[in-house]
Each structure stands twice: as structure tokens, then as C-alpha cells.
Amino acid sequence: MEIKKAAMAGTLESSDAQVTVEPGSGTIELSIESSVIHQFGKQIRATILEALGRLEVESAKVTVIDKGALDCTLKARVECAVYRSNDMTENLPWGGVIR
Amino acid sequence: MSHPNKKRLRRSMMFLNCQKPGLIKDPYIYKPDSIMLDLEDAVAENQKDAARYSLFHALQEIDYRGVERVVRINGLDTPHWKEDIRVCVAGGADTIRIAKTESAKDVHTVEEHVLAAEKEFGKPEGSTLLMAALESCKGVLHALEVCESSDRLIGVALSGGDYTKDLQTVITGTGVELQGARQQMIIAARAAGVQCWDTVFTNLDAMDVFEEEVRMIKMMGFDGKSLVNPRQIDIVHKIFTPTQKEIIFAEKVVKEIEEKKALGIGVFTVDGKMIDIAFYDGAKRTIALAKASGVYEGDL
Amino acid sequence: MINAVGREIPKEVLKATGKEAFKGAYAYDNYEYTKAAPRARAMMDPRRSKMVENIHEALVKCEIRDGMTISFHHHFREGDYVVNMVMEEIHKMGIKGLTICASSLGKANDPIVPYIDDGTIVGIQSSGVRGKIGEAISTGRLRDLAIMRSHGGRVRAIESGEVHIDIAFIGAPTCDEYGNMRAYGGKSDCGVLSYAMVDAQYADKVVAITDCLAPFPNIPASISMTQVDFVCVVDEIGNPAKIATGAAKPTTDVRKIMMADYCTQFVINTPYFKEGFSYQTGVGGASIASTISLGKIMEERGIHMGLGLGGITTPMCNLLAKGLINKIVDTQDFDMGAIESIKSNPNHIEISASEYADPFNKGAYVNKLDFVILASLEVDVNFNCNVVVGSDGMITGAQGGHPDTAAGAKCTIVIAPLLQGRIPAICTKVTTVTTPGETVDVVITDYGIAINPRRQDLIECMKDVKLPFCTIEELRDKAYAIVGEPDPVQFGDRVVGIIESRDGTILDVVREIKEYEFAE
Numbered sequence: 001m002e003i004k005k006a007a008m009a010g011t012l013e014s015s016d017a018q019v020t021v022e023p024g025s026g027t028i029e030l031s032i033e034s035s036v037i038h039q040f041g042k043q044i045r046a047t048i049l050e051a052l053g054r055l056e057v058e059s060a061k062v063t064v065i066d067k068g069a070l071d072c073t074l075k076a077r078v079e080c081a082v083y084r085s086n087d088m089t090e091n092l093p094w095g096g097v098i099r
Numbered sequence: 100m101s102h103p104n105k106k107r108l109r110r111s112m113m114f115l116n117c118q119k120p121g122l123i124k125d126p127y128i129y130k131p132d133s134i135m136l137d138l139e140d141a142v143a144e145n146q147k148d149a150a151r152y153s154l155f156h157a158l159q160e161i162d163y164r165g166v167e168r169v170v171r172i173n174g175l176d177t178p179h180w181k182e183d184i185r186v187c188v189a190g191g192a193d194t195i196r197i198a199k200t201e202s203a204k205d206v207h208t209v210e211e212h213v214l215a216a217e218k219e220f221g222k223p224e225g226s227t228l229l230m231a232a233l234e235s236c237k238g239v240l241h242a243l244e245v246c247e248s249s250d251r252l253i254g255v256a257l258s259g260g261d262y263t264k265d266l267q268t269v270i271t272g273t274g275v276e277l278q279g280a281r282q283q284m285i286i287a288a289r290a291a292g293v294q295c296w297d298t299v300f301t302n303l304d305a306m307d308v309f310e311e312e313v314r315m316i317k318m319m320g321f322d323g324k325s326l327v328n329p330r331q332i333d334i335v336h337k338i339f340t341p342t343q344k345e346i347i348f349a350e351k352v353v354k355e356i357e358e359k360k361a362l363g364i365g366v367f368t369v370d371g372k373m374i375d376i377a378f379y380d381g382a383k384r385t386i387a388l389a390k391a392s393g394v395y396e397g398d399l
Numbered sequence: 400m401i402n403a404v405g406r407e408i409p410k411e412v413l414k415a416t417g418k419e420a421f422k423g424a425y426a427y428d429n430y431e432y433t434k435a436a437p438r439a440r441a442m443m444d445p446r447r448s449k450m451v452e453n454i455h456e457a458l459v460k461c462e463i464r465d466g467m468t469i470s471f472h473h474h475f476r477e478g479d480y481v482v483n484m485v486m487e488e489i490h491k492m493g494i495k496g497l498t499i500c501a502s503s504l505g506k507a508n509d510p511i512v513p514y515i516d517d518g519t520i521v522g523i524q525s526s527g528v529r530g531k532i533g534e535a536i537s538t539g540r541l542r543d544l545a546i547m548r549s550h551g552g553r554v555r556a557i558e559s560g561e562v563h564i565d566i567a568f569i570g571a572p573t574c575d576e577y578g579n580m581r582a583y584g585g586k587s588d589c590g591v592l593s594y595a596m597v598d599a600q601y602a603d604k605v606v607a608i609t610d611c612l613a614p615f616p617n618i619p620a621s622i623s624m625t626q627v628d629f630v631c632v633v634d635e636i637g638n639p640a641k642i643a644t645g646a647a648k649p650t651t652d653v654r655k656i657m658m659a660d661y662c663t664q665f666v667i668n669t670p671y672f673k674e675g676f677s678y679q680t681g682v683g684g685a686s687i688a689s690t691i692s693l694g695k696i697m698e699e700r701g702i703h704m705g706l707g708l709g710g711i712t713t714p715m716c717n718l719l720a721k722g723l724i725n726k727i728v729d730t731q732d733f734d735m736g737a738i739e740s741i742k743s744n745p746n747h748i749e750i751s752a753s754e755y756a757d758p759f760n761k762g763a764y765v766n767k768l769d770f771v772i773l774a775s776l777e778v779d780v781n782f783n784c785n786v787v788v789g790s791d792g793m794i795t796g797a798q799g800g801h802p803d804t805a806a807g808a809k810c811t812i813v814i815a816p817l818l819q820g821r822i823p824a825i826c827t828k829v830t831t832v833t834t835p836g837e838t839v840d841v842v843i844t845d846y847g848i849a850i851n852p853r854r855q856d857l858i859e860c861m862k863d864v865k866l867p868f869c870t871i872e873e874l875r876d877k878a879y880a881i882v883g884e885p886d887p888v889q890f891g892d893r894v895v896g897i898i899e900s901r902d903g904t905i906l907d908v909v910r911e912i913k914e915y916e917f918a919e
Contacts, residue, residue, distance in 0.1 A: 072160040
């Protein structure tokens with residue numbers, strides 16, 4: 001999927017993550033800030049990249065500010081931000097690329 | 100045949116905001132019978148989409164350890180409900196709570212979309228249950244037709260806030276404003292053979308008043324109550340837990356009826372009370388409640 | 400070398416400190432040693448005054464110089480002004496290379512961090528450090544190794560002469576001109592002066608600092624004039640609002656209440672719950688809730704607590720007032736209710752930190768505990784606890800009496816919610832061992848309760864008790880199933896601090912934190 005415009009999802013509350021996607025320049029430029037970076041940095045990055053990969057996002061600047069979110073929340077925030085950047089809120093592929 | 104979970108125990112149905120990851124992470128720890136993941140009032144209008152992704156992954160990835168997962172979807176007068184239904188069915192919600200139900204037609208409309216979603220997402224047809232919230236005078240007056248509207252329908256719940264507005268009064272704390280609706284609904288639910296739940300109680304500083312209300316609705320025949328805070332769960336369970344006396348009596352009734360049936364006897368006495376087959380279901384229900392409450396140690 | 404809790408203690412650290420690696424919680428039982436003694440100056444001339452004009456004069460008269468060790472107490476908690484006030488004056492005088500030996504340091508003491516950076520302070524020995532001081536240590540800005548000791552361990556270090564205090568600065572809510580100090584009756588009441596008693600006894604010079612000069616004799620005194628060299632009156636020794644808060648409202652968090660109920664059910668099903676039992680608990684929501692629910696059962700069954708020990712809060716004092724506790728023996732007051740109680744209830748008694756927890760005296764109160772209810776940031780599958788180092792590797796907490804009470808009590812219970820956000824409380828290996836697992840008997844979480852397999856007797860007596868028991872490994876696995884398996888915190892190489900066991904051996908080391916790096 002193409003990142004058509006900047007979009008954001010999530011909050012800075014505990015157990016949540018705020019994900020911002022912006023149009024990129026051909027690659028994934030990922031920055032992660034997390035309150036649990038030492039113990040979960042690797043997993044957070046893997047989860048974000050996996051979600052972006054599933055959504056076939058190949059060019060984007062992605063900023064994640066994580067406050068200890070579980071993987072299911074991280075995925076939800078990435079997906080929401082990506083679909084918002086495409087103004088899509090209906091007939092989404094639940095169980096397809098969103099899984 | 101009806102869905103095997105249609106009549107499961109639902110004393111405590113706790114609302115949770117789908118938008119709050121900290122809340123939906125592990126509510127099973129409080130052991131409610133059902134959680135109601137809310138896409139409606141608790142979620143801000145501009146976060147309706149975000150809540151659906153959270154809901155989907157929660158349903159798919161969090162092990163709720165046997166707690167029923169109900170999702171409250173947005174009203175049929177909003178642009179959100181169709182996608183809400185798709186995500187519920189795709190995610191595998193056990194039950195959908197229809198907001199602002201006013202007629203059997205409303206239930207049919209949702210049912211149609213649920214069926215379509217079950218087909219779309221390869222779920223067994225009929226696997227998603229429905230419950231209807233009655234939130235208006237019209238809804239309450241149509242309680243019977245709503246209760247009888249669908250084989251998927253597990254029951255009706257009163258939504259007192261909106262209902263009292265429609266009545267042109269307020270929640271007074273005395274319960275007087277809800278009397279009619281409560282009576283009407285429980286009678287309709289029983290007539291149709293479905294369950295019935297009372298409205299939320301939101302003042303967490305008045306736990307004693309809450310307790311009184313739970314006692315009352317139990318006496319009225321309700322199956323349980325919608326809850327807003329885990330602090331309320333134990334109180335409901337405690338009140339809905341049968342006493343040892345009730346359990347022993349129910350046990351005798353069940354055993355005697357089964358025994359006497361084999362002998363062809365229809366009416367007899369237990370502890371001086373006249374008993375016939377009509378007592379059987381009630382006694383079974385008491386035993387089931389006792390089991391669920393962890394206080395039954397017999398062999399029935 | 401690898402110590403008895405499986406931690407690698409680098410040779411250089413053993414060499415530099417002259418300490419040994421931890422050998423087991425009771426390895427030093429019956430250990431014989433000679434107690435240290437302070438250098439004192441006689442006060443024979445009745446015309447000589449102990450009063451000094453200000454902190455500066457006190458410092459001059461105490462002959463402060465580079466390289467000294469000075470001490471403070473933390474009874475004023477987050478409302479303390481004394482540490483900052485004294486350090487500011489020392490800094491002005493250009494003194495360098497000091498070691499601070501405090502019973503604890505909190506966020507209130509953040510203003511002394513620049514003195515770490517400029518070499519005024521080169522060593523810190525404390526039961527804990529929070530806030531910016533912890534950050535300064537963890538980022539390697541303190542010259543010497545920081546030493547983290549339990550309350551009992553600190554007394555042991557002082558009494559055994561391992562640390563010698565040159566000057567003790569003791570903030571006192573009231574004091575007379577000859578140095579009799581009391582802990583209430585002034586503007587900044589803190590209830591007791593337990594931690595400072597040992598400093599007064601063993602420091603060469605003792606300075607009393609007060610904002611309320613009381614008429615002589617200010618007795619009965621917590622600390623006697625016989626130990627005090629100088630008395631200094633200042634405007635304010637602390638912020639009363641932060642020294643003691645109102646009693647915390649009982650928690651409404653169902654998770655905490657649930658854990659508290661598990662705890663109470665556990666306690667009452669042990670053989671130790673009988674007339675005259677002894678008990679200590681902390682200040683966390685779950686601890687306080689468990690005190691309240693235990694109180695109800697004591698009342699129902701007519702069982703009395705013989706001894707209530709430790710840091711004291713209002714709910715304990717309420718039980719005392721109701722006659723459900725025989726004696727409260729107090730080393731620290733956490734709220735106004737506790738201070739009021741010690742003022743007015745003759746069965747509420749102040750003791751010194753030595754009487755409370757010193758492992759090297761001839762018998763401390765902690766040894767007489769039946770139960771202690773504790774919290775922990777992390778507990779590992781060997782029941783080792785970490786209450787000092789945060790999940791980001793930063794020093795952020797205090798041992799306090801944790802290791803002392805755990806070692807002393809017959810039944811040590813740790814309450815911890817399984818998850819704090821994404822951080823699991825139960826893990827394979829704690830970041831830092833601060834209380835050895837052999838002294839921890841039970842871990843209560845919102846997901847289940849694990850009994851230390853060393854305690855087969857407790858396992859046996861819980862056989863028919865309806866509580867959600869499981870193994871500690873099962874608790875860890877439940878946590879990891881939800882949050883994933885955490886990676887170990889990435890540290891730099893340099894050791895910045897040691898975690899001392901109560902007996903003076905090294906339990907673990909703390910290394911410099913470093914920026915997280917994604918491994919490619």
C-alpha cells in the first residue's frame with residue numbers, strides 16, 4: 001500500500017503506542033522510542049516491520065512512540081495509521097492482510 | 100437447534116472501551132461472565148476506525164479464558180455499524196449487542212448483515228449470537244417482538260440512561276423511573292424464553308445502593324446486570340449465588356423428580372412443599388448457578 | 400566469581416572493595432567481631448554552648464575536610480531539606496571528595512547532583528536512591544562505586560566499622576540547646592528518628608539541625624544530648640506536606656484488592672496465624688488492603704497481633720487503637736495517622752534501626768517476625784527479588800528493609816501484579832538480585848500464587864486451601880505468553896554500584912546503563 005499522506009493512530013497512554021506514517025522516499029525509515037525498549041525493542045521492531053510488510057508498505061517514514069503496548073496493539077495502531085493515510089475505513093480486509 | 104451457548108450464565112456483563120489497550124488486555128482476571136467490548140458510546144467519533152483494529156486483534160490474539168466476548172456495535176442510525184459487524188464476525192466475537200433496538204426489524208437488519216459477514220469470513224452460519232439493548236420507550240414497548248425476533252437472540256438489556264431521557268425524567272436513584280421498563284422487559288423475555296439484563300449503575304461511591312439494586316433485580320427475575328467497573332462483579336456474583344439451603348432443596352427436587360418420573364409419579368412433596376415437573380428447570384438452574392459460583396460440591 | 404545467587408561478581412570489584420561474594424543468607428550467623436567506636440570530645444565546662452549560628456559554623460567547628468564521610472537520615476522522606484542545605488554549604492566551602500552515607504536518598508535530594516558532577520561528592524552509600532541521583536550513578540558520573548545497603552546492612556556496616564562516619568547531620572523536629580532530639584512536637588514532625596540513632600552513636604561529630612528549639616530538657620529524647628556536639632537552628636528542615644501525607648485512601652483497584660485478599664487467605668491458613676503473631680507490611684495499595692482485610696478476620700476470630708513492626712501506616716495504627724495489636728514497634732512513619740499514633744498511644748514504640756534489622760547485633764526485631772508482606776519490581780524463578788534497578792537499567796529504588804525482613808520472617812510474602820504495562824514481574828532472571836530467593840517464601844500475583852519449593856511445609860498446609868496456586872515457572876510462562884519473552888537489559892561494562900547483602904558480602908553489581916542498540 002502507498003502512504004498517501006501523513007496519518008497517525010494511537011495515544012501516549014500507558015500500554016498504548018502512537019504510530020505516525022508519512023510518505024517515504026522508497027524505503028521504510030523506522031524510528032522507535034519505547035518505555036520498554038531494553039527488554040522489548042527487538043520484538044517491537046519485528047512486529048512493526050511485519051505489519052508494514054503484510055500491508056505491502058514499501059516506502060514510508062514510520063515513527064513509533066511506544067508506552068509498553070502489547071503486540072496486538074502495535075499491529076492495530078500500524079494498520080490504522082496506514083489505512084487512515086489512504087482514507088479507508090470501510091470494507092477492510094479483516095482476516096486478510098489485517099491479521 | 101439453538102446455539103449451545105445461547106443460555107449460558109450471564110450474571111455480570113462488564114463494559115470495556117475498545118480504545119483502551121490497558122483495559123482490554125486482561126479483564127478475565129476479574130472473572131466476569133461476559134465482557135462487552137464497546138465500539139459505541141465509549142469511543143470518540145473520530146476514533147471509531149481505530150477501535151475496530153484494536154478489537155479485531157484483541158478478539159484474535161487475547162485468550163479471554165472462557166469469558167464471553169460481547170461487542171457493543173454502533174447504532175443503526177450511524178455510519179459505523181456495518182463495518183462494526185464485519186469486524187466482529189471476522190474477529191470471532193461470541194455475541195453482538197445491538198444498540199438502540201426498537202423493533203424486530205432492527206434485529207433482522209443486523210442479522211442479515213451478520214449472516215453476510217459469516218459467509219464472507221467463512222464462519223459457520225448462526226455462530227454469532229445477538230443481544231438487543233432497549234434504550235427508548237418504543238423499544239421497551241416492543242420488548243416482546245424483539246425478544247421473539249431471532250433464534251440468534253440471547254436476550255434483551257435495559258439501557259437506563261437513554262431510556263429515562265426518552266421518558267423525560269432522570270435516573271433518580273430510587274428506581275421508580277425504571278420500574279415499568281424492568282417489569283415489561285423481564286416479562287417479555289421470559290415469555291419468549293430469552294435472558295434479560297438490567298442497566299448499568301454508575302455511582303461507584305455508592306456500593307451499598309448498587310448492592311440493593313442487584314438484590315432487587317435478582318428478585319424481579321433478571322439474569323444479570325451490565326456493569327461499568329470490575330469492583331461490581333463480586334457483588335453481583337455473591338448475590339446471584341444460591342444459598343446452601345436453596346442448593347440442598349434444588350438437589351432434592353432434581354433427584355426426586357428424576358426418580359419419581361421413572362415410577363410414573365407426577366406430584367409429590369419435598370420438605371413439605373408440593374413439587375411437580377414444573378420445578379425441574381428452576382432447580383436445575385439453581386444447581387448450575389451454584390456450580391458457576393464455585394459453591395456446589397454435590398454430584399449433579 | 401559466581402556467588403550463591405548465581406551472580407558473577409568481577410574480581411576487580413572484590414579486590415577494590417575488599418568484600419567477599421555472597422555465600423548465603425545466613426552464612427555469617429554467629430560471626431564474631433569487635434564493634435567500632437567513635438572519637439568523642441569531652442564536654443566538661445558547663446559554660447560552653449553547643450549552639451552554632453548556622454550550618455557554616457557547624458561545618459567549621461566539625462573541622463570538615465576533603466575526603467570525609469558524612470551521614471544523613473531520610474525520615475523527612477520527599478520533604479527533606481537537610482541534605483540539600485548542608486551540601487550547598489559544603490559546596491560553597493570548596494570541600495571535595497566526600498562520601499555520603501545516608502539511610503536513603505530520594506527525589507527531594509535531586510539538587511545535590513551537580514555536586515556529584517563537580518567532585519564534591521565522590522561516594523554514595525545508601526539504602527536506595529531515586530530520581531536524578533540514581534540517574535547520575537547509573538550513567539557513571541559518581542567517582543567511586545555506589546554501595547546499596549539494606550537498613551539492617553547499613554547499621555551493620557556502621558557498627559562493624561566498615562564505614563566510619565566523620566560527621567552526622569541529624570534533622571530533628573524538635574531539639575533543645577544541649578542536643579536532646581525528639582521526632583514530634585515541632586513544625587516538621589516525622590514521628591521517629593530510628594535511622595539516625597545509629598549515626599548519633601557511631602559518628603565522631605554529631606550536628607543536630609532543627610527548626611524548633613525546645614526548652615531544656617526536651618525529653619524523653621529519641622537521641623540524647625550525650626551524643627551531640629552541636630545544635631543548629633534553621634528556618635525549615637523540611638516540607639511537612641511531603642514528610643507525612645494524610646492516610647492514603649484504601650485502594651479501589653480491584654486487582655490490588657484481589658491480591659490483598661489472596662494474601663490474607665494465605666496468611667490465615669498458615670500455622671503462624673495465631674494469638675500473638677507478628678507482622679510487617681509495606682505502604683503499597685495491596686499491602687494496605689491486606690492489612691485491612693486481615694484486621695477484619697482478626698476481629699472476627701478474636702486473634703491479636705503481638706507485634707506490628709516496621710514502617711507504619713494508619714491502618715496498622717487503627718488496629719492498635721482497636722486493641723487488635725499488642726505493640727507497634729516503629730522505625731518509620733509513612734503518614735499523619737502513624738505520627739499521631741506514636742504521639743498518643745503508649746503501645747506504639749520507637750526503636751532504632753539497629754534493633755529493627757541489624758544482622759550483626761545480638762538479635763533484631765526482624766528475626767521475630769512471623770509474616771512480612773513485601774512488594775518487588777521483579778521476582779525470578781529462583782524467587783530472587785529486585786527492588787532497586789528499573790526495567791531500563793536505571794537505579795531507581797531502595798532495598799530498605801526488604802532483605803532484612805525477608806531473612807527474618809518465618810513467612811515472607813511478595814505481592815506483585817504479574818504485569819506492569821508490558822514488563823513482566825515474574826521472569827527467568829531478575830536484572831539485579833537485591834533480596835536472595837532463599838529468603839522469599841511466597842509470591843502473590845493477580846494471575847496466581849507460587850510457593851517457594853524450599854517451603855514444602857507451606858505447600859503442605861495449603862493443600863486444601865482454595866487459592867489459585869501454581870509454580871513460579873507457570874507464572875513466568877503466563878506473563879511471557881502475554882507480553883513475549885523480554886530480552887535482558889543492555890548494560891555498559893563499567894560497574895557503577897554494588898548491591899551489598901545484609902552481612903556485607905556482594906549480592907550483585909550494577910553496571911552503567913547504555914543507549915539501547917538494535918542488534919543487526
